């Protein structure tokens with residue numbers, strides 16, 4: 001099998017974790033006789049510094065000519081107050097490729113049950129999937145601007161029926177492959193968009209009689225997620241709520257650094273990235289946890305290339321490394337051996 005992948009390291013710890021992903025890809029090439037070629041392109045702050053544009057045309061072209069995209073992270077304090085920001089590059093690439101379906105699995109590794117600040121009996125055995133709408137809602141609404149000489153400001157939340165229907169269907173399809181329980185998270189007690197969302201979930205639910213559906217308001221869902229994570233199987237929700245809830249869910253798994261994601265379009269073309277950001281506080285120190293990035297490589301193998309067993313091998317290797325007591329600095333551990341980004345990567349590779 002031949003595949004070409006565009007690597008977008010981006011900013012902060014992005015280059016460190018994408019180097020880890022590349023190492024894993026190279027090893028998969030050698031051990032399983034695949035031909036995964038790759039090239040690096042710029043996105044985010046580094047692209048602004050070089051070209052003034054957070055998503056240069058050259059990057060788009062390279063991604064268009066690829067079978068999948070792996071992204072590290074974008075952003076950082078250097079660009080936070082500029083009119084052109086790194087995060088715009090990420091939003092643009094998601095929109096350009098119509099990557100509306102963002103899958104964020106939240107699975108706790110046995111060895112990390114004590115790494116969570118939550119009680120072990122609460123997190124033990126947690127396994128849920130957040131299906132986040134990724135190309136609509138507040139992050140893309142127009143107008144979005146300051147008004148009246150800065151005396152007021154507007155951000156707009158719009159969704160079309162089609163946009164809601166397609167992500168809700170992904171939510172139901174995902175539930176069918178799992179425990180057949182879908183929690184739709186909204187704010188229907190306040191927002192019209194959420195009331196329409198709820199109606200559409202109920203309509204589409206009729207086509208999935210085997211799936212039980214719960215509607216939960218986002219504020220209550222935020223509470224329930226960390227008090228009773230095992231009550232969730234699949235969560236389907238709009239862009240902003242999914243962003244916030246997925247970072248919150250990382251508390252269950254011990255660290256933001258271990259959660260991967262897939263952002264897919266209707267043809268299963270995908271961009272794969274850990275859910276965390278560029279972690280400016282630890283950038284360049286070799287402290288970044290590469291697990292979220294490496295599991296994102298696994299998601300790429302599974303969702304874009306149909307290599308399920310190879311994806312499972314990556315997860316198993318991560319599981320074994322953690323079971324043997326190896327951790328990175330972000331994972332609270334009393335007796336674990338703390339490894340750097342590359343040491344952790346090499347350890348995972350040695351267990352592959």
Ligand SMILES: NC(=O)c1ccc[n+]([C@@H]2O[C@H](COP(=O)([O-])OP(=O)(O)OC[C@H]3O[C@@H](n4cnc5c(N)ncnc54)[C@H](O)[C@@H]3O)[C@@H](O)[C@H]2O)c1
Pocket residue numbers: 013072073074075076077087090256257258273274275276277278279280281282287288289290292330
């Ligand atoms: N997909 C993305 O590219 C993405 C996602 C989220 C945030 N961001 C951007 O990243 C920048 C920093 O944002 P932030 O600080 O709010 O969030 P962040 O996710 O970068 O960091 C939050 C905390 O988690 C830690 N952390 C994150 N990833 C880690 C890893 N792999 N290993 C160990 N520790 C890790 C950080 O050190 C920090 O303490 C901002 O510019 C933000 O817009 C980008």
Ligand SMILES: CC(C)[C@H](C(=O)O)[C@@H](O)C(=O)O
Pocket residue numbers: 075087090091243275277
């Ligand atoms: C950086 C930002 C635009 C991004 C988002 O909100 O989608 C990030 O927080 C994420 O979760 O991928």
Ligand SMILES: [Mg+2]
Pocket residue numbers: 243244247275
């Ligand atoms: Mg986020």
